[in-house]
Amino acid sequence: MTSSPYPPDISAPQPPRPNVAFRRLRGQRSPGEFAAAVRRAAREIGECVSCDARYIGRVEAGAIRCPNYAYERVFLHMFPGRSLADLGFAPRASVRGRSARPYEATAHTRPRSAATPQTLRDPQVTEYTHHEESDVRRRAFMTGMTGSTATVAVATLTPFDVPPGAAPGDTALDRYPARAGARAVEEAIRRIRLLDDRHGADGLYRRAAAPLRTAFELLDSGTAQRDITDRLQAGAGELAISVGWLAHDSGRFDDARSHYAEALATSRMAGDEALEAHAFCNAAFLARDVGRPREAVRAAQAATRVAAPLGSPRLLSLLSLREAGGWAGLDDRGACERSLARAQALFARGGxxxxxxxxxxxxxxxxxxxxxxxxSALGEWRRAAQHARRAVALQDPHFTRNIALYTAELADDLARSGQPDEAASAGARALGILRDVRSSRIESMLATTARVLLPHRRAAGVSAFLERHAAARR
Incomplete structure (x- = not known):
C-alpha cells in the first residue's frame, strides 16, 4: 500500500534537489523498465508496491525525499549493503519532523490553502503530491490536531456536500467538529457517487483527492468519541474506495490499486467486515480489468467469505459476478457458468x-x-450482445454513465459477432452519451470497437461512426 492522502511538504524553503545517486543506479534502463524491476523485487520479498515510471521520475527529481517503509524494504533488497543515504534519500526523521508542525500551523492560519473549497471547484487543479513516507500505520503523527483544526478540515469537503450558504464556521461545526466531520464525509461519498453515476470518473478524480485526505485528517485528530471514530473510520475507508473507483474508471490503475489497498487496511484495523467485503469486491473488478483473472477470482472469493455473515443476498450475488468475471478471464467456462447461476439465484431472493x-x-x-x-470474455459475442442489449433497456435513466457503458459493450459485441451496421449504430449512440460523461474506460472500449469495424469502413453507417469517433478523439 503506497498511497497517502496528505499534502506535500509545504515547509520546504528550497526546490527539491535531484536525486543523482538514485539516477545512477537506474543506469541505462528506462524509468518504466526500472519500475518493473522494482515491482519484481517487491514480489520477491512479499511486498506490494504500485511503482511506475512516474514514481521513479519523482524520486529522481527529488520530490520524494524519503520512501515509505514498503519501498525502503524493496530498495534495500534490490541494492544490498546500501543504506537509504547511499540511495540519495534524506533521513526519515528529518522528513517527518518538517512536515507535521508547519501543516498544523497552516490549518489554523491559512483558510485559502490548497485544500480549500475554492481550489477544489477548479477542475484543472493539480493533484496533490503525496507524502511517500506516510501510510495507514503511521498516520498517528496527525493526532496533535485540535478541534478547530478539524473544523477547518471539514470545510474542505464543501464542494461535495455542504449546501449553498452553509459556512464552515457555523456553531455546529465549532462545537462538534468530529461529529460534523463524520456527516460531511458520509455525504461527500454520496455526492461523489451521484456525480459519477451521471458524469463518469474523469472529471472527478482530481477533485476527490482533497476530501479523501481530509477524511483521514479528521480520523487522525483523535478527538472524537468511539462511535464517531467508528463512523469516521468507515467513512474514510468508503471514500478511499470511491476515489479508487474514480481512478479505476479513468484508467489510473496503479492509483486505484493503492486506494483499494488503503481501504482494505482501514477495514482490517477497524474490524469492519462490510468495508472489507467492499474493498475486496472492487479489487476483484480491478484485477479483472488489468488482466489478472486469477487474482480477481481470489479477491472475489475472499470478499464472499467476509460478506457471508452480513445477510445480504444481493451483495453475495454481485460478488459471484465478480468471481464469474475472473473465471471468464481464465477461459474456464464451467466455473464461470456456475458463478453466474449462483449470482442469478442470489439476486432472485430480492433486496x-x-x-x-x-x-x-x-x-x-x-x-x-x-x-x-x-x-464477451469467453468469445460468445452474440450471447454477450443479447445481455448487453437487455442491460441498456433495463437501466434507470439516472445512471447515465452505466447506459454509456452498456451501449459501448453492445457495440463491441455486435462488431465482433459480424453485425457491423448495428455495431456502428450502437457506437454512435454511446458517443452521443459521452458528451455528458467522461470515462476513459468507456472511451477505450469504443476505440477498440472502431478498430474492429475498420475492415467495414466502406459501409455508410460504419463510415459515419468512424468519422464521428475520430472527431470526438480529436
Whole structure:
C-alpha cells in the first residue's frame, strides 16, 4: 500500500534537489523498465508496491525525499549493503519532523490553502503530491490536531456536500467538529457517487483527492468519541474506495490499486467486515480489468467469505459476478457458468435491509451488463450482445454513465459477432452519451470497437461512426 492522502511538504524553503545517486543506479534502463524491476523485487520479498515510471521520475527529481517503509524494504533488497543515504534519500526523521508542525500551523492560519473549497471547484487543479513516507500505520503523527483544526478540515469537503450558504464556521461545526466531520464525509461519498453515476470518473478524480485526505485528517485528530471514530473510520475507508473507483474508471490503475489497498487496511484495523467485503469486491473488478483473472477470482472469493455473515443476498450475488468475471478471464467456462447461476439465484431472493448503501447501482441492468462482459470474455459475442442489449433497456435513466457503458459493450459485441451496421449504430449512440460523461474506460472500449469495424469502413453507417469517433478523439 503506497498511497497517502496528505499534502506535500509545504515547509520546504528550497526546490527539491535531484536525486543523482538514485539516477545512477537506474543506469541505462528506462524509468518504466526500472519500475518493473522494482515491482519484481517487491514480489520477491512479499511486498506490494504500485511503482511506475512516474514514481521513479519523482524520486529522481527529488520530490520524494524519503520512501515509505514498503519501498525502503524493496530498495534495500534490490541494492544490498546500501543504506537509504547511499540511495540519495534524506533521513526519515528529518522528513517527518518538517512536515507535521508547519501543516498544523497552516490549518489554523491559512483558510485559502490548497485544500480549500475554492481550489477544489477548479477542475484543472493539480493533484496533490503525496507524502511517500506516510501510510495507514503511521498516520498517528496527525493526532496533535485540535478541534478547530478539524473544523477547518471539514470545510474542505464543501464542494461535495455542504449546501449553498452553509459556512464552515457555523456553531455546529465549532462545537462538534468530529461529529460534523463524520456527516460531511458520509455525504461527500454520496455526492461523489451521484456525480459519477451521471458524469463518469474523469472529471472527478482530481477533485476527490482533497476530501479523501481530509477524511483521514479528521480520523487522525483523535478527538472524537468511539462511535464517531467508528463512523469516521468507515467513512474514510468508503471514500478511499470511491476515489479508487474514480481512478479505476479513468484508467489510473496503479492509483486505484493503492486506494483499494488503503481501504482494505482501514477495514482490517477497524474490524469492519462490510468495508472489507467492499474493498475486496472492487479489487476483484480491478484485477479483472488489468488482466489478472486469477487474482480477481481470489479477491472475489475472499470478499464472499467476509460478506457471508452480513445477510445480504444481493451483495453475495454481485460478488459471484465478480468471481464469474475472473473465471471468464481464465477461459474456464464451467466455473464461470456456475458463478453466474449462483449470482442469478442470489439476486432472485430480492433486496434486504442488510444491502449496503453503495450497492444502489446493482439492479437487473447491472446483472445483465456484467453477465454480458463474461460471455464477451469467453468469445460468445452474440450471447454477450443479447445481455448487453437487455442491460441498456433495463437501466434507470439516472445512471447515465452505466447506459454509456452498456451501449459501448453492445457495440463491441455486435462488431465482433459480424453485425457491423448495428455495431456502428450502437457506437454512435454511446458517443452521443459521452458528451455528458467522461470515462476513459468507456472511451477505450469504443476505440477498440472502431478498430474492429475498420475492415467495414466502406459501409455508410460504419463510415459515419468512424468519422464521428475520430472527431470526438480529436
Amino acid at each position: 434486504s435491509d442488510a444491502d449496503p448503501e453503495w450497492m444502489s447501482f446493482y439492479g437487473e441492468a447491472e446483472l445483465e451488463g456484467l453477465e454480458a462482459q463474461c460471455w
